Amino acid sequence: MKSAEMIKESLIEASRILPEDAMHSIMSAIPSGGKAESVMNAIKKNIDIAEARQMPLCQDTGAFWCLASIGRDSSASIGDIEKIVNEGAAAAAEEGYFRKSIVSDPVFGRVNTKTNLPVFINYEVVEGKDVTLRFLLKGxxxxxxxxxxxxxxxxxxxxxxxxxxxxxxxxxxxxxxxxxxxxxxxxxxxxxxxxxxxxxxxxxxxxxxxxxxxxxxxxxxxxxxxxxxxxxxxxxxxxxxxxxxxxxxxxxxxxxxxxxxxxxxxxxxxxxxxx
Incomplete structure (x- = not known):
């Protein structure tokens, strides 16, 4: 599987299925009685529907935030990383039914990019050869x-x-x-x-x-x-x-x-x- 394809699949899954630790935290925190229990049960139902129907967990599918940790002995270039990250994110937004949520200018015009790009990428250098990409879908x-x-x-x-x-x-x-x-x-x-x-x-x-x-x-x-x-x-x-x-x-x-x-x-x- 190509790198951009891996990114696409990971982002679509992230929009639909919570990590196990987050799911455990939610399930173990459901209280007994009152409005709090009703809301937590509604959240659980939301999670179940999103996974069963392969739909986003929330209508605000968020902005793409990425931290690229690049091994100092890696042969990967920042240009290559930026290319695959944006390609993968664009494909995820299109195929995963992400809401179009990004505007090209924050103050003047606020025209929607209609691609959910750019991805907001931060870079750091770490030991080793590996490249690790960490993404948040930030509502x-x-x-x-x-x-x-x-x-x-x-x-x-x-x-x-x-x-x-x-x-x-x-x-x-x-x-x-x-x-x-x-x-x-x-x-x-x-x-x-x-x-x-x-x-x-x-x-x-x-x-x-x-x-x-x-x-x-x-x-x-x-x-x-x-x-x-x-x-x-x-x-x-x-x-x-x-x-x-x-x-x-x-x-x-x-x-x-x-x-x-x-x-x-x-x-x-x-x-x-x-x-």
């Missing part, structure tokens, strides 16, 4: 609730928790909770934002940051925004944290919000061989 009900805060360097753990809680209070029911949260800490404004999305795939292995993520999940749950924003539990199904070095004068914190439909795909090309 904008949740993306519009994502944010970056530049905290004082003395803010510490309490400041990070407070920042995320304030962002989630502001979001309320708009991102279609229950949500999954990616949190990028450190770096610069842009690096924190990229790491917040990368955290949906790669999380910190530092026990302190793992504990911080769990603390944030519990405190977001205590907001009782609830499924569909109708109150109760759960509000957060998972919180993923990824940290990076930063400047002595700053503490960037980025929050990437995903609705319950955590749509993602990951493809590895061994040796960086693209075809």
């Amino acid at each position: 904008f009900g949740s993306e519009n609730c994502s944010s970056v805060m530049m905290l004082n360097p003395t803010a510490g753990e309490e400041g990070v928790v407070s920042a995320v809680i304030e962002m989630m209070k502001k979001a309320g029911g708009k991102p279609c909770p229950p949500v999954f949260l990616g949190i990028g800490i450190g770096g610069t404004l842009d690096r924190a934002a990229i790491n917040a999305k990368k955290a949906f795939f790669v999380q910190s292995d530092d026990e302190r940051y793992i504990a911080l993520g769990e603390r944030i999940r519990e405190e977001v749950d205590r907001l009782e925004i609830g499924p569909g924003g109708l109150g109760g539990y759960p509000t957060a199904l998972g919180v993923y944290v990824l940290e990076e070095a930063t400047h002595i004068a700053g503490l960037p914190v980025a929050l990437s919000v995903s609705c319950w439909a955590e749509r993602k795909a990951e493809i590895v090309f061994p040796g960086g061989v693209l075809c």
Whole structure:
């Protein structure tokens, strides 16, 4: 199978079928009684219908976001990667019945590209020869609730928790909770934002940051925004944290919000061989 074809198939599947871990989080969080149970059961029914009928999980099939991790010993070029990513995404949008959701200019005219392109691609160099492509299908009900805060360097753990809680209070029911949260800490404004999305795939292995993520999940749950924003539990199904070095004068914190439909795909090309 050609590289672009692999990308197409992975993106179509991501639009229709949730990852096993996301599905487990949803199924294990269904409460008993009240509006919260009704909403969670409606979400489960939505998931079942999408898989059975091979239809997108949501009418907002999202913007294509990609992180290309390129092995420093790989023979793949950025030009080749960009070509197959855009070819695969365009085919997925057409064959997978994706809503046409991308405009060519953000302010003047806002003319629909009618292709769901471009894919918003970020690049990083990693060890080895492999090329790994990680995709998010980013609906904008949740993306519009994502944010970056530049905290004082003395803010510490309490400041990070407070920042995320304030962002989630502001979001309320708009991102279609229950949500999954990616949190990028450190770096610069842009690096924190990229790491917040990368955290949906790669999380910190530092026990302190793992504990911080769990603390944030519990405190977001205590907001009782609830499924569909109708109150109760759960509000957060998972919180993923990824940290990076930063400047002595700053503490960037980025929050990437995903609705319950955590749509993602990951493809590895061994040796960086693209075809």
